[in-house]
Amino acid sequence: MEMNLFRAPAGARAAKVLDRSLFSRTLPTAAASVRDNRLISKYRKQLEKTKELLLVERLSPVVVDPDPVLASQGRKCLILKPNVMATAPETWSQELAEACKIGDVKVVGYELTIGYELWSYIDVARSVLPEELHGEIPVGFNTAGHVAHLNLRSQYLPYKEVIGQLIIDKNPSIRTVINKTDNVGSENEFRTFGYELVAGPDDLVVEVVESGCVFRFDYSKVYWNSKLGFEHGRLTELFQPGEVVVDVMAGIGPFAVPAGKKGVFVWANDKNPESFACLVQAIERNKVG
Secondary structure, eight states: OOGGGGOOOGGGTTOSSOOGGGGOEEEEEEEEEESSGGGHHHHHHHHHHTTOBOOBTTBOSEEEOSSHHHHHTTOEEEEBOTTSOTTOGGGSOHHHHHHHHTTSEEEEEEEEEEOGGGSOHHHHHHHHSOGGGGGGOOOOOEEETTEEEEOOOGGGGGGHHHHHHHHHHHOTTOOEEEEEOSOTTTSOTTOOOOEEEEESOSOOEEEEEETTEEEEEETTTSOOOGGGHHHHHHHHHHOOTTOEEEETTOTTOTTHHHHHHTTOEEEEOOSOHHHHHHHHHHHHHTTOO
């Protein structure tokens, strides 16, 4: 079933506030009520083969039987595609008709409820953003712990709250979304950046695990780039126990701490007092030395 069958009403378009209720639908369809749950697997495979089983991402085709009595007995059924109708046997495949004939299956009406949780980030974004903005919907963002860091283009700024809330809704690990308001390093010698809160609590104290080490820091006060994780690990792997490494711009220690943990002697410092404090804490937290 195509997601456009569940398209939100026009009232959702160009919305500045996310109304999740607009994405709920109850659709009349049909289901294959199976007489014994032990037969579910057999008929699921058969209905997939005949292309009659409803297969939609994030929606299980196996549900509780709509009959209250059968439901109380734990009976299950298989949701069928909209073109398979309970009252029109001519829409059934030969295999489904045969299963009904021998009494294994009964095709019944089913009210399918489609909730907001079924929709992906892109599904909802395309429904709420103006059509002229569909070409470059923001999908990429940096993360630091529970924080998602956006760099929105000007045309998306009027919809930043909706975008931020969508990111939180569709990414369980994200609780806070911010948008950068200036370039890294252009306003501050410590390479921090100005930001505005887009969604969630204004809590930028995060915890990140990298190269087997735990770092805890205030994302607004130190420089951190999760995209450099591979490079941090690559260089650290080059260092050998007993070697001496000097890291004069160590930040919170993404090179120094993992290197020290593997027995490398590291001289590390940073001009930002907050970064240096986090570096010292990371050394203690990860039992380096």
